[in-house]
Amino acid sequence: MAIHYRNFPVIEPFIFDSIGCCWSQDRVLRPKGFPLYHYLQTEQGCGTVKVQGTEYVLNENEGLLISPYLHHSYERNTEEWLTAFATFTGTIHSSIDKMVGNKPIIFIEKEQGAMISALINEIMENWDLLSADTRALSLKCYDLLMHFTNSRHPRPLTDEPLYLRYVAPIIKEIETHYNSELTVSDLSGRVYVTPQYLSRLFRRFLGCSVYEYLTTQLGKLPVKLRLGVTVTAETVRKEQPDAVVIATSSPYAVPDIPGIHSSRVFTIKGLAGQVKLPMRLFGPRLLEKLTHVFLPVGKRVVVLGGQIEGVQGAVFLKKRGREVTIIEESASIGGGIPERFLQRIGPWFRKKGVEVLTESRAEAITDDGVKVRLKDGTQKFVPCDSVMVLMPQVPDTALTESLQGIVAEVHVIGSSLGAENGLLKHALLDGRRVGCRL
Numbered sequence: 001m002a003i004h005y006r007n008f009p010v011i012e013p014f015i016f017d018s019i020g021c022c023w024s025q026d027r028v029l030r031p032k033g034f035p036l037y038h039y040l041q042t043e044q045g046c047g048t049v050k051v052q053g054t055e056y057v058l059n060e061n062e063g064l065l066i067s068p069y070l071h072h073s074y075e076r077n078t079e080e081w082l083t084a085f086a087t088f089t090g091t092i093h094s095s096i097d098k099m100v101g102n103k104p105i106i107f108i109e110k111e112q113g114a115m116i117s118a119l120i121n122e123i124m125e126n127w128d129l130l131s132a133d134t135r136a137l138s139l140k141c142y143d144l145l146m147h148f149t150n151s152r153h154p155r156p157l158t159d160e161p162l163y164l165r166y167v168a169p170i171i172k173e174i175e176t177h178y179n180s181e182l183t184v185s186d187l188s189g190r191v192y193v194t195p196q197y198l199s200r201l202f203r204r205f206l207g208c209s210v211y212e213y214l215t216t217q218l219g220k221l222p223v224k225l226r227l228g229v230t231v232t233a234e235t236v237r238k239e240q241p242d243a244v245v246i247a248t249s250s251p252y253a254v255p256d257i258p259g260i261h262s263s264r265v266f267t268i269k270g271l272a273g274q275v276k277l278p279m280r281l282f283g284p285r286l287l288e289k290l291t292h293v294f295l296p297v298g299k300r301v302v303v304l305g306g307q308i309e310g311v312q313g314a315v316f317l318k319k320r321g322r323e324v325t326i327i328e329e330s331a332s333i334g335g336g337i338p339e340r341f342l343q344r345i346g347p348w349f350r351k352k353g354v355e356v357l358t359e360s361r362a363e364a365i366t367d368d369g370v371k372v373r374l375k376d377g378t379q380k381f382v383p384c385d386s387v388m389v390l391m392p393q394v395p396d397t398a399l400t401e402s403l404q405g406i407v408a409e410v411h412v413i414g415s416s417l418g419a420e421n422g423l424l425k426h427a428l429l430d431g432r433r434v435g436c437r438l
Ligand SMILES: Cc1cc2nc3c(=O)[nH]c(=O)nc-3n(C[C@H](O)[C@H](O)[C@H](O)COP(=O)(O)OP(=O)(O)OC[C@H]3O[C@@H](n4cnc5c(N)ncnc54)[C@H](O)[C@@H]3O)c2cc1C
Pocket: 229, 230, 231, 232, 247, 248, 249, 268, 399, 413, 414, 415, 416, 422, 423, 424, 425, 427
């Protein structure tokens, strides 16, 4: 098992940022993709690489070149999956796009993979010599990159009539109008073919669907990504932007009642913090399975909140064998859940014995349960071992207000607007709208 990382400055046109072989490949999940072009190939065993929803099974000597910032994951299919890989940087690494014909993903077949494998092994064996002579190493890097330039199409794309007639005009359209509302169906209409046929042509010539091509191009826009920064009015004052988009979400409500800070009370914020490490270690699928075996909540759970958050939480808990009671202040439950699912919730709760107390308010949490004021004014004590606070979001306008007079244009989007706009569909639509507008 060997890997080498670049330990010298980037002064050559192309250079490996890392390169390795005989690597016992573990599961990898990169929701935001990888910042460089990278290549992964199977040496022994077999694995599946999922890139933006499409799965590629990599058998021996098959590989995949993945362009930057495409979300992807790998998983081994055999007990051991040995891989070779390389990541590419350099002073002109941005030209790799053009070298590979702007293809976001390139699948390498066995014959060519065998040649790539031999080259990677040769570089690995001579790493000490090559890393002392970065020019020679750069030539090797270029040599490897050349394998991706003609891997699928021996003929240049400009000699392919179908490419010229249907694909090239669409690429031009995307490049010139990426900031307007482009849809695959509109685009295919412009060249008088069906969306399915256009996507087939894109796959044939560029190795991806029209949608994947469109989203990859957007990813290549000159957008600076700065992670780990908490934006305040001071940050905005320093940066002096023309516009600010606030997509910082809103806090989930937590009632200020006696006992709310007990260790048996779980809030969405607390749960999000608790789940971070296990999520990183196990990934969502395995973690979901593990929750059937272990959950840090007791047998009897009271859920405070009966809208989408509380109902989803109650279903989750019931499916893991808990006794669940929902307490909701308003007269109805399930706000935010699409009607077709909502209709099934009431009967399911009744069948499974989930108690739902509407128009009721939790007044205090004690060591043994929750004191609840019912709609008729009487008090009921609901015994429980844990309490989950799964109440809707309440907008927090502090950041927006603090920007008044500092920046001319402020857009508040997504769940920053509160529970009414708290679903993914809202965040996506708002983000697209404001992005196009800006
Ligand atoms: C348990 C749970 C289950 C859910 N299930 C569903 C579901 O099934 N379907 C559905 O549609 N929706 C669901 N949602 C809601 C969904 O997560 C939201 O709709 C979506 O995440 C909202 O996106 P957003 O971009 O507005 O905010 P978020 O995704 O919350 O992103 C806000 C980002 O802003 C960052 N941030 C905050 N303050 C600052 C600051 N000052 N400076 C810089 N960055 C900052 C945060 O770190 C965060 O990354 C669920 C939510 C939860 C908690």
